[in-house]
Amino acid sequence: MKKILLVFAVFVLMTGLAQSQDKPASTLGFTPSSYYTFAWNTTFTMGDFNKWVSGTSPAGFDFGGRYFINNGLAVGFNLSWQRVSQIYTDETFTIPDKGIAINAENYRFTWMVPFQAVVDYHFMSDKMISPYIGLGIGGDYMEHHLLIQEYDIYKTRWDFSLTPEVGALVKFGNYSQWGALVAFNYKWTTNKIELYETASKDLQMLNLKIGLAMIIR
Amino acid sequence: MKTKLGFLFLGTGLIFTLSCTKYPPESDRLLEDLVVITQYDTKVDFNNYKTYSIAGSIMEITDKDTVAMTGQTPTAILTQIDVDMQARGFSKVPASSHPEFAIQVLYYQNTNVYTYYYDWWGWGGYYPYYPYSPVYTTSYTTGMLNIELLDLKTADVNQRTYVRWNAFIRGILTGTHTTAEVTGRVNQAFVQTPQLKTTKP
Numbered sequence: 045m046k047k048i049l050l051v052f053a054v055f056v057l058m059t060g061l062a063q064s065q066d067k068p069a070s071t072l073g074f075t076p077s078s079y080y081t082f083a084w085n086t087t088f089t090m091g092d093f094n095k096w097v098s099g100t101s102p103a104g105f106d107f108g109g110r111y112f113i114n115n116g117l118a119v120g121f122n123l124s125w126q127r128v129s130q131i132y133t134d135e136t137f138t139i140p141d142k143g144i145a146i147n148a149e150n151y152r153f154t155w156m157v158p159f160q161a162v163v164d165y166h167f168m169s170d171k172m173i174s175p176y177i178g179l180g181i182g183g184d185y186m187e188h189h190l191l192i193q194e195y196d197i198y199k200t201r202w203d204f205s206l207t208p209e210v211g212a213l214v215k216f217g218n219y220s221q222w223g224a225l226v227a228f229n230y231k232w233t234t235n236k237i238e239l240y241e242t243a244s245k246d247l248q249m250l251n252l253k254i255g256l257a258m259i260i261r
Numbered sequence: 262m263k264t265k266l267g268f269l270f271l272g273t274g275l276i277f278t279l280s281c282t283k284y285p286p287e288s289d290r291l292l293e294d295l296v297v298i299t300q301y302d303t304k305v306d307f308n309n310y311k312t313y314s315i316a317g318s319i320m321e322i323t324d325k326d327t328v329a330m331t332g333q334t335p336t337a338i339l340t341q342i343d344v345d346m347q348a349r350g351f352s353k354v355p356a357s358s359h360p361e362f363a364i365q366v367l368y369y370q371n372t373n374v375y376t377y378y379y380d381w382w383g384w385g386g387y388y389p390y391y392p393y394s395p396v397y398t399t400s401y402t403t404g405m406l407n408i409e410l411l412d413l414k415t416a417d418v419n420q421r422t423y424v425r426w427n428a429f430i431r432g433i434l435t436g437t438h439t440t441a442e443v444t445g446r447v448n449q450a451f452v453q454t455p456q457l458k459t460t461k462p
Contacts, residue, residue, distance in 0.1 A: 136453050143303040145453040148296040193296055193403075193432060 073218040075170040076259045078111045078118075081213075081225045083255025087126050092244030096188070096237050097152055101128040106253050108162065116166035122158065122180055122207075126251075129153030151191040154237070158184040158205055172215045180207035180229070186247070188237045203235040213257055221261065227253040295438060295446045296431040299454050305425050308459050310414065312354045313346055313362035315339060319406070321368045330368060334440045338366065341444040342408065345451040349458035361414040362425070367407040368433075406430040408450065410457075426457055 085104030089097055104126035110118040129152065136147040160182030166174045184205040189198040211227025229251050236245040318329035319338060342364060343353060354360050410426035428450035433443055451457060 134449075138453075141303070143301040143456070145299045146296065147298075147449050147453050149294040193294060 073170045073172060073215070074261055075115075076112060077261060078109065078120075079213065079223075079257050079259040081106070081108045081110075081253075081255055081257045083108075083225050083227070083253035085124060085126060086252045087128050088250040088252070089128055090248040090250060091246070092237070093128075093154075093247040093249055096244055097128040097130045097154060099128070099130045101126070103127040103129070104251070106251075106255070110162070110164055112166075112169065116169040116174075116176070118164045118166060118169075118176075120162050120164070122160045122162050122182075124156070124158045126156040126158070127153055128156075128249075146192075148192045151189075153189050153191075155187045155189070156184055157186075158182060158207075158231070160205065160207060162209075164209075166213070172218055174213045174215075176211055176213065178209045178211070180205075180209065180231075184231075184233050184235055186233075186235050188239060190239045197239060199238060201235050203233050205231055205233040205235070207231045207251075211253070213259070215259060221259045223257040223259055225253060225255045225257045227251075229253070295433060295442065296429075297446050297449045297453065298429040298431065299427065299450050301426045301454050301456055302423065305412070307425075307457055310361040310412075310459055311350075311352055312358070312360045313351050313364055313410075314354055314356040314358070314360040315342060315346075315364040316366060319366040319368050321370070323370070334443055335368075337440045337444050338406070338447055341447040342366070345448055349451065351459055359413070361412070363411045363413050363422075365409050365411065367409070368404065369407070370404045403431060404433045406433045406447075408447070426454060428454075 083106045084102070085106045087101045087104055089099075089101075104124065106122060106124040108120060108122040110120035112118045131149065131151050133149045134147065135150060136145055138145045160180035162178055162180040164176045164178035166176040168174050182205055183202055185200070185202050187198055187200045189196055191197075207229045209227050209229035211225060211229075213223055213225055215223040231249050231251060233247045234245075235247045237247070238244075316339075318331070319335040321328050321330045346364070347353065351362070356363065406429070408428040408430075409424050412423045412425045416422045428447075430443075430446050430450065432438075433446070
């Protein structure tokens with residue numbers, strides 16, 4: 045019995061000690077002054093872009109920075125690198141007016157380097173989990189390549205892009221300066237592909253970003 | 262300290278990003294693939310033709326000589342052409358029986374630029390029965406099979422022979438392709454030219 049009382053007393057004391065080290069709930073965490081993110085980016089092509097390359101591509105990275113200007117409102121930038129690619133076998137291209145047909149395995153890929161200015165609103169910027177909505181506006185550099193044997197037929201374009209995004213910044217602790225970023229966005233661009241018979245416009249895609257965040261107090 | 266860490270984080274990410282090549286891995290490139298390129302004369306109605314003859318062998322053109330190719334694959338290629346032509350309604354006849362089409366099959370394998378022509382009647386080793394004098398200038402870095410459908414029907418009138426259909430199979434006999442793969446590509450040349458058929462009785 046004495047042992048049980050002793051253990052109970054130690055438990056109560058430890059609990060009290062632990063609680064005394066905590067700050068009041070209302071002051072938990074901190075609102076960052078800025079944060080930087082580096083995320084792995086998986087691309088899901090949509091619409092005409094999906095006709096060009098239909099596969100999901102995990103080849104991509106996104107690099108971003110945000111600076112809080114007023115409560116949960118942050119402005120910043122995103123710089124990304126993405127590549128979507130797919131091999132198509134036994135595909136025939138035709139040029140009917142010249143009577144030409146070409147059958148070949150072909151490797152299609154689009155290489156993208158988007159630069160965007162971003163505005164985010166964080167709903168609970170001081171909490172461990174800080175969900176946000178944002179909008180990116182900028183330009184996308186894209187190279188569309190069609191590889192057949194050693195031939196590389198390609199076109200390059202700079203175009204406008206718009207990216208609404210939802211996501212969350214998750215601190216690894218209430219006061220941690222490191223965290224995780226999980227975000228999902230839809231990107232609409234004025235970019236297009238004009239190679240052989242495959243023409244498209246207003247390339248669209250979904251992006252899933254998972255990465256690390258360095259949070260500055 | 263925080264700023265330094267931030268720049269370190271930024272710099273690492275930037276290097277990581279820039280180190281990613283835009284091209285897919287070399288192993289995924291299609292250098293060994295067989296490409297089939299065809300072109301037909303859009304002004305010709307193939308229904309006006311019925312017969313053809315085909316050379317007895319594929320001619321390999323090298324820097325030094327032109328030689329007849331032997332072996333299983335060249336024979337299989339010629340057989341496949343016969344199969345496809347007959348499936349499209351054309352009848353094979355001997356070269357001496359005044360065919361409307363003549364088929365010749367050429368093969369090149371080097372990277373030099375070729376400029377050559379066949380003198381009309383003077384060249385005695387191969388199709389001496391009709392006029393043929395186009396000049397070719399082209400350059401290839403890999404094996405190329407060239408199937409030509411020559412119009413003998415109009416040759417008598419114009420003293421020239423027109424190529425009405427042409428098929429290039431690029432990458433052939435330079436990789437590790439089986440005979441079945443090669444004949445499959447020959448068949449593909451016909452498949453992608455549905456206009457090449459005759460219904461003339």
